[in-house]
Amino acid sequence: MNPDGRPDAPIRMLAVKLPSAGAPARSLPDEILRCLMDAGARIATALPVEPLDDAVIILFSETEPTELPDLSGAGAVVLVRLDGGTSGPAGTDAVVPLKDHADCGAAPAVIGLAGKLAARKRAGRALFEKIHSLAAANREAARLVLELEEKERRIREQARDIEEKARSLARANAEAGRLILEIEERDRRIGAQADEIRRYYDVLQQEMRLARRLQIGLLPEAPHPIPGLACHDRFIPASELCGDYYDYFRRSDGSFDIVIADVTGHGVASAMVSVQVRALAHIYTLEGLSPPQVLARINEFMCENFHKRYLMTMFIIHVAPDFSVAYAGAGHNPFYFTADGKNVQRCLSQGIPLGIQKNYEYRSDTLSLSPGARMLLYTDGLVEIQNAEDVQFGYDRLEDVFLKGCAQNARGFVDALLKEVEYFSETSPPFPDDVTIVLVERSS
Numbered sequence: 001m002n003p004d005g006r007p008d009a010p011i012r013m014l015a016v017k018l019p020s021a022g023a024p025a026r027s028l029p030d031e032i033l034r035c036l037m038d039a040g041a042r043i044a045t046a047l048p049v050e051p052l053d054d055a056v057i058i059l060f061s062e063t064e065p066t067e068l069p070d071l072s073g074a075g076a077v078v079l080v081r082l083d084g085g086t087s088g089p090a091g092t093d094a095v096v097p098l099k100d101h102a103d104c105g106a107a108p109a110v111i112g113l114a115g116k117l118a119a120r121k122r123a124g125r126a127l128f129e130k131i132h133s134l135a136a137a138n139r140e141a142a143r144l145v146l147e148l149e150e151k152e153r154r155i156r157e158q159a160r161d162i163e164e165k166a167r168s169l170a171r172a173n174a175e176a177g178r179l180i181l182e183i184e185e186r187d188r189r190i191g192a193q194a195d196e197i198r199r200y201y202d203v204l205q206q207e208m209r210l211a212r213r214l215q216i217g218l219l220p221e222a223p224h225p226i227p228g229l230a231c232h233d234r235f236i237p238a239s240e241l242c243g244d245y246y247d248y249f250r251r252s253d254g255s256f257d258i259v260i261a262d263v264t265g266h267g268v269a270s271a272m273v274s275v276q277v278r279a280l281a282h283i284y285t286l287e288g289l290s291p292p293q294v295l296a297r298i299n300e301f302m303c304e305n306f307h308k309r310y311l312m313t314m315f316i317i318h319v320a321p322d323f324s325v326a327y328a329g330a331g332h333n334p335f336y337f338t339a340d341g342k343n344v345q346r347c348l349s350q351g352i353p354l355g356i357q358k359n360y361e362y363r364s365d366t367l368s369l370s371p372g373a374r375m376l377l378y379t380d381g382l383v384e385i386q387n388a389e390d391v392q393f394g395y396d397r398l399e400d401v402f403l404k405g406c407a408q409n410a411r412g413f414v415d416a417l418l419k420e421v422e423y424f425s426e427t428s429p430p431f432p433d434d435v436t437i438v439l440v441e442r443s444s
Helices: 030-038 106-218 268-286 291-306 395-407 410-425
Strands: 013-017 041-044 056-061 076-081 094-097 229-236 244-250 256-263 312-319 324-330 335-338 345-347 365-368 374-378 435-442
Touching: 076 106, 094 106, 229 244, 229 410, 244 268, 244 435, 256 268, 256 374, 256 435, 268 291, 268 312, 291 312, 291 324, 312 374, 335 395, 345 365, 374 395, 395 410, 410 435
Parallel strands: 013 041, 013 056, 056 076, 076 094
Antiparallel strands: 229 435, 244 256, 256 312, 312 324, 324 365, 335 345, 335 374, 374 435
């Protein structure tokens, strides 16, 4: 403000003479009008005359007005009471009492007061706006701080999760490394064991081949039957060693024995049993024992030594020089006999397999080999061969093949029989089980 009470900068003021209730309006004193005009005020007789826009409103009234129009947009509202009163209605910022219209010396003070009030209100509003903006900024800052704290909390949780996962991964990697080392060590040991097994296997295979040569070497190379009698055979083991065997014995009296046998199972153990029984059969036969007696002696040996762990089926055919035949069987498959090439007889075993019951008495039956007669002996591996439908070759089919092959020579018949079996089973030797075939023929 200047020393005379005027504002430093022009203030937009609006001077209004309010009408008095029940009294005619009087004009303002000239001195007041002059001071207001010098201050740049605009004189109006009623409100509102224009948008307030923070203008300073000076209201002149001869009495206390009961209410004021809405002056909320004004910069300041000063009520000049020309009646000397000091009170004013709500909405006024200051009340200036003038005792009469002639008290014009207060005009500059009124204008100065109005300017100060307007400046204070503007400063207050500015301060309020700043405080409001600062509060909003503080609220936004607090929100951002909370958001940052939440993000930091989540980041810390994620960091903890990552650290835990990293520790878990490290433990898993360590465990994986340990397992890899353990697997490598096991692989090394397995490799060493495999090498050792291969060496043992090679040795075993060599020994098995040697044992096979020894077993085959025990089979008769060429039978020497009585004149007019011929034997044709095939020996087809399922593995390196087998439990099948056959043999021929020429007795001192000129008679001839044919033995065919089958130990349960096949392999090393069955082969060992068959080798022992072959030796016993050879001894007992050359001692002159009859077929039932030979079977009884072998049965006692097997019952005493193998205790039913191994059983054996066997046929012993004894052919006298006059071609009369006595045969005894121990649970073996029936052999086929034809005297004329037209009719076939199944000759059954009369006793139980060897090794089941001690002191068992075996018996024998007889037949006669006329010229052209044939006998077909075999082990069960032949009739039990199956085709793709799990149907066995069987006894009936073997009997048909035997009868149809009577027109062939003996050696050709054995070859044709094996071809028939291969065609039926769609397999080639070796078959699933050991197969032994012996065809005995008296020449015509």
